[in-house]
Amino acid sequence: MADIVNLNRARKAKARAARVAQADANRIAHGRTRAEREAAAAEEARRSALLDGAKRSDD
Template structure:
């Protein structure tokens, strides 16, 4: 026979894992310094300008 399993513990462990995964995603999205954010913004704007300059009418 197998060992009995406490379903409450499994449910709570799954909820903790989901919260940790969400926290990790938020840390990546919002946990950057001002310099990193401005560098990303500048790169994005430069890429957009490059694409806009190559548009055909």
């Protein structure tokens, strides 16, 4: 026999899990020092320049 599921509790648990996931993402995005943010930006700029340098021209 199948288990009975309280839909209200399931809905609230799903919303709670989504809030926790969003909080984790915010901690990662905003919980860094200035040096870490600048290092990440420099790394992203280096990767972008490397990728742009490898592009073929559209002639």
